[in-house]
Amino acid sequence: MEHQSLLGTLGIDWKLFVGQLINFSIVLFVFWKWIVKPLGQTLTKRQERIEQGLKNAVLMDEEKKKFEEWKQAEMRKIRGEADQVLRLASDTANKTKQEIIFDAQKQSETLLRQAENSIESQKQQMLKEVKQEVATLVVMASEKILRAKLDPKKDHELINESLNGIK
């Protein structure tokens, strides 16, 4: 056959053709199953990971900014509170100081008054006692004078005696 001989001169041999087809199919299968599939999956996975990472980074930045704002607000609040506490403390201290001073003054006044009172009463007491003494002396002197009326000499002595007694 003309056709058959043409293929023959070109070296076409169906056995070889099938053999080469099988060889080639093995190569394609290996390339697909062992190289493209796992590596393709790895490539896809890596791309997803990178995209996720980038997204996370943006998210983190936002979180950071939010946290920073929150921190600032919180700091402001706390500073305000601290100021208030400080003010309250100084107010209380001032008040207490005033009270203490006032108390001390009052107490010192009381003490002074008490001292004055006791001095006054002692003076009164002394005066009373002096008056009594004087009265007693006068009575004694009168008695002595009355008794020695009869004797001028005695009278003189008596006066001297009384004077000594007063001294």
Add this chain to the structure above:
Amino acid sequence: MMLYAIPPLVAEPIFHVADFPVTNSYIASVLAVLFFILAGLILRQKTDLIPKGVQNFAEGVLEFMLGYVDRVTSDRAKSMKFLPIVGGLFLFILFSNWLGLLPGIGSIGRYIELHGKIEFAPLLRPANADLNMTLAMAVFGVFVPHILGIAAIGFFKYANKFIKLGDLVQAVRKGGISILTGLIEFGIGFLEIISEVAKLISLSFRLFGNIFAGEVLLTVMAGLFVYFLPLPFMFLELIVGLIQALVFSMLVLVYLTMATAPVHEAAH
């Protein structure tokens, strides 16, 4: 005495396994298969998220090819589907072509009886310098797009690309001038069928012709003057090997893309 023998058109059988003629080209293609199996065995476990060494290289090659495929399909999902076919074709052809340039291939051989006389037959011959190999790949590259095309758009719609009966019926229903266009379209359908056969022949013969011619060229140059003279032709063959691999795989990629593209309703 001739110092060199121009390689014959047909690959020489080196030995027979049962009834199967093991030709020198077949041995070379088996070597390529072994290489790919080895590469596959190494790479199948290398799926670290942080790549290094071989994995990095393989990923680089894969991403590079994916970029090219993307430019034709402009669809990542489709690219991932076609990459095993197109990338496998490309790498296999490239590896086979460049393997054929190694020293020893085409020069180490044995004397065997061929066509009734003792002749020198090299132990290895570039795998693509055998029409059986290129034809096998061409058949694959032409038929797989048809299968994927049928899977993508349905049998009847796909068949209507070639046997435009559906279009013809529609044209007759419309009447008037569209009957004429319908008939012309029907004829174009037949041309499409012929072009499929032409694809088969052009794919296989282009690759075979280029690689075989390169082998002949190198043999002749080495025969003329064995030192330095073949060097520029070696470089040329390196480029030819790359370009032919690129052409073959790109054409198959175009067939795949065209076959799986949705049919545009005839709006003439």
